Amino acid sequence: MEDDVFTIDNLEIHKKDNFVIISVNPKMYSLEVIYSAAYTFIDRAYILIEGNPSEEVLIQIRPKTSNINPEILGREFNNELLNYMVYMQRTLKSQSIREAIMLRVLNINPQVKPSSSVPNTGSEVYIEDPEKIAKPWRPHD
Amino acid sequence: MINMKVIANEEEKHVLISFDTKFYPYECIYKAIQDFSGSCFSNIKGNQESPIVILKPKSDEINLHNLGYEFYNYVLGIIKNEGKVQDIIKKFE
Numbered sequence: 001m002e003d004d005v006f007t008i009d010n011l012e013i014h015k016k017d018n019f020v021i022i023s024v025n026p027k028m029y030s031l032e033v034i035y036s037a038a039y040t041f042i043d044r045a046y047i048l049i050e051g052n053p054s055e056e057v058l059i060q061i062r063p064k065t066s067n068i069n070p071e072i073l074g075r076e077f078n079n080e081l082l083n084y085m086v087y088m089q090r091t092l093k094s095q096s097i098r099e100a101i102m103l104r105v106l107n108i109n110p111q112v113k114p115s116s117s118v119p120n121t122g123s124e125v126y127i128e129d130p131e132k133i134a135k136p137w138r139p140h141d
Numbered sequence: 142m143i144n145m146k147v148i149a150n151e152e153e154k155h156v157l158i159s160f161d162t163k164f165y166p167y168e169c170i171y172k173a174i175q176d177f178s179g180s181c182f183s184n185i186k187g188n189q190e191s192p193i194v195i196l197k198p199k200s201d202e203i204n205l206h207n208l209g210y211e212f213y214n215y216v217l218g219i220i221k222n223e224g225k226v227q228d229i230i231k232k233f234e
Contacts, residue, residue: 031229031230031233032226032227032230035217035220035221035226036221036226038217039217039218042214042217042218046210046211046213046214047213047217048147048210048213049164049165049217050146050161050164051164052163053163053164053229053232053233057164060146062210
């Protein structure tokens with residue numbers, strides 16, 4: 001390996017070319033987590049993803065400006081992986097609660113359809129009157 | 142450990158960007174090419190698994206190396222924002 005390339009943990013730092021390659025085990029971090037973490041760096045760095053999606057994913061991070069240390073970016077990427085991993089786990093854990101809350105919100109003001117057995121008389125209130133004795137109330141009758 | 146994915150040809154004034162469709166779906170690459178067509182002349186060669194995008198900027202002021210890497214970032218943005226990550230995961234399940 002060249003002198004300007006050195007490895008620390010899962011980081012392969014190319015000091016001369018100013019980039020870092022991060023090796024990630026997709027069995028530890030899902031692709032969803034890896035893409036999410038990579039996406040947070042696109043304002044500061046150029047990201048390339050390659051490798052084997054079922055064995056080893058390699059993320060190449062090149063800082064856009066030379067004043068950013070690639071090693072720090074690599075370490076920040078590791079932190080970001082952890083952040084998203086925790087976020088995904090919490091999302092999965094609270095999924096049933098969120099679904100229950102949404103169901104409750106949607107059912108709080110149910111729109112009841114009028115029953116088809118009630119005839120449409122044109123008036124707003126319908127009272128059953130099988131003996132036909134109901135009369136509309138008038139004050140001087 | 143990693144191959145050259147972005148090759149800038151200063152003489153021809155174009156950049157070759159090679160992709161691995163395991164991580165970058167074909168449709169996202171096409172979408173990015175379409176979006177870059179305002180500032181670059183583009184072409185695509187290679188095969189379905191590893192397409193190579195050729196971008197030739199319309200302006201001489203554009204840095205070829207940066208253009209290639211910006212294109213990579215742009216495709217990543219499309220994958221993330223259009224929810225294509227699940228499609229990629231499904232391919233390997």
